Amino acid sequence: MKNTDKQEQYLKKAGEIVSQCDRCGACLPVCPLFGAKDIEFSSARGKNNVARGILQGVIQPTPAAMAVLNFCLLCRTCVDNCPSKVQTDEAMIALRQYFAEKNGTPGAKYKALGNLMKNRTLVKFSAGALKVLRKTGLNSLVPHGMAPGEFTRKEYLASFAGPAALSGSVPSSPVQLAKKAKAAYFRGCGMHMMFPDAEKESIAILRSVTDLQLVDNVCCGLPHLAHGLRGDFLAMAKKNIALFEKADVIVSDCASCSGTLKHIGAYFADDPEWKDRAAAFSQKVMDFSEYLTHIGYTPRHRVAAKLTFHEPCHLGRGQGVKKQPRELLKAAGDYIEMKDANVCCGGAGSFHMDYPEVAAAILDKKRINIENSGAQIVVTECPTCLVQLNKAAANSGGKFKVMHISQVI
């Protein structure tokens, strides 16, 4: 396909979506970005209509317009609240792709990020990855300098484990179907590079319930998709489809990975060669807590710690997985629901690097809600959220700690 045709195609796709926008304004009070920077273009209405303006020739597709379309967390809060269910996030992804095709590149920074995530050797050796991060100026991915403030399971148990934790008093689960099913672990780049301890715990838990397959997978491709590197996304998706063909279930402990993988089928719907394989792949994907709840897993310990849950956008709104992590946490400790648990933390992939001030304003609201909940530990299931929440924990002066769900259950 000619490049101009490609551009047309993405514009058309975005056009079909944004033409459904009634311009009512219901998305304004709910969009976290509008909450942090309350001018029209922050909101879904604003962005959808910038797109419409470009399509109708009322405004030009300038770098300023592109910046507006990049200014989106892709958190889907607007979609949830929109009376016409306008898929703003998908329109933004299509438009970013349009700009990448038009400019011939998504921009140096996203390209560097994309290349890094594509490169398995770099991702595999996180030390090397961190070096590249530093070199490309992407090290703000990692909180307070180069070392993520990971609170390990060992430290957690040492701090909170009373006699209850040692007794292992949680009754074991009656469900036992999954042992035969061949589950495979999908290794997310973010988890692997920044939270190896959590990754280790995820694997340990999965091993305890199934004969786990470890596959040398490649990146799920969400960072590429989000920033106009669709070709890379599709190429990696094909690799992953092929790699996981033997698994019955594919489990990921990163909400963004599982969310993206579940959608891969849709991206190949028009591709006669890959259509069925992609659909079969997507149907096998399960999020970590979704899978564990499904097979009736009960946490290894119950400790006397006050836990709360930050619901990643790609988990709750993206996959409808809301109850499962909470159920697991209720069994693992003293669970408290915080206010606005499902509101975006401002991380959103690389958004927090591009717009640090806005992301910080959004995060500050989250910090206050966590503090007000009185929880000692805030648990989540996405590495970007972990990075953000670690910053919040530092800002709170250590009032709470942050952990991945696999470290507490």
Next chain:
Amino acid sequence: MITNEIKAKIRAIVGAENALDSTIECFGYSYDSSFVPMETKNIPQLVVRPAAAEEVSQVMVLANEQGIPVTPRGAASGRTGGSIPLEGGISLSLDRMTKVIEFDEQNMMITVEPGMRTIDVYNYAAAKGLFYPPDPGSWKYSTIGGNVAENAGGMRAVKYGVTSNYVMGLEVVLADGTIIHTGGKAIKNVTGYNLTQLFTGSEGTLGIITRILLRLIPMPKMRNTLQMMFPQLDDACHTIRDMLLTGVVPATAELMDRVSLEAVARYRKLDVDPKVDACVIMEVDGDTKEDLKKQADRIETIAHKNSVLEVQVAASQQESDEIWAIRRGLSSAIGAMAPTRLGEDISVPRDAFPETVRLIRKISEKYKLTIAVYGHAGDGNLHPSVLCDLAKPEEAERAHHAVDEIFAAALSVGGTLSGEHGIGITKRPYITKALGEAGVNTLKLIKQSLDPKGILNPGKIW
């Protein structure tokens, strides 16, 4: 043209970050929730977001001196293009003025800034046991200033009236920057012309509303919902008429025709009995359970006299929510039925409701277009929605003719062009028909005396 010098002066008044001038930022202030097409010429040159009446006043002094057009804006949820800056200039967005200035429990009144969202006004009062009844469909995001400027109505209008029934007084910044205060807390007040009511519904053409004094009433303790299905639209309308004649006044009485019901059914995967031609949803409120039951019983009796097919009285909050979900989902369900929906807003005397719907059905047949009709049957306010595809020129022409005839139909039965959305841009062509030349001239004289340079919201109403 707004020179850099003027921009600098305005920035000095409101703060640099509250005067936006990049095209992409200003573009966001060039449209509202109407079907007025986007245009480059509607992009304001400057978006100004003041935080206080004094700032508004200083900005107006400058604008008036320089002859810069100023278009006030709330949340741009308006349906008639009112906040679109037709002549560029300044978009004066009042969304930063969101404070409650005073809550006067003794007099049951509240004074608020114009940028407060309507639902926040309601919630603030409700937390104190008081009730601010007007509830436009957009109340979660529209501003109270926008409601006053449009004299917005809502579903509760049958029993409780519209915005103007609650506005007791205003602070208004005039075109030249003068700040005036109208009305006040005295319930009886006939000193001079009723400026409060003049500014209420003035669509941003006479002054900028910077402070609003609202009357509140005690919050009814209980509510319940009834849903009724009728074999004929006339039966539904007669039920509402008979009910009001015998003194039963529900808080809301919403009517949906067959097309609307089918739209919702499709959206929510429900089945509609083929015998049903119209549905009425009512809310009754009162202080005791007996109160509610009495009202519901009387409504049921009247409905049976008018051949109702089915009456459902909600037995729980959940059932009530389910019934209301049908009505709330209606607008988008209808919108989803066609590429374009021309959603109109006419208002007719209550007894002309069935006749008007019949006329609209004829128009629908004549132009071979689906027209869904729903509305606030209790007060004669209808929202006919013409479903079409404006991208097809031939169909667009038919649709526009249909809209013209809908307005003509409303006027022919003694009704009017707008029940609650105002005139703005979209209904300008029809205003002389509705008010007559002399009537429009009288409006223009008022405008002329308050805004001689014509800088406030130019291009609107006429």
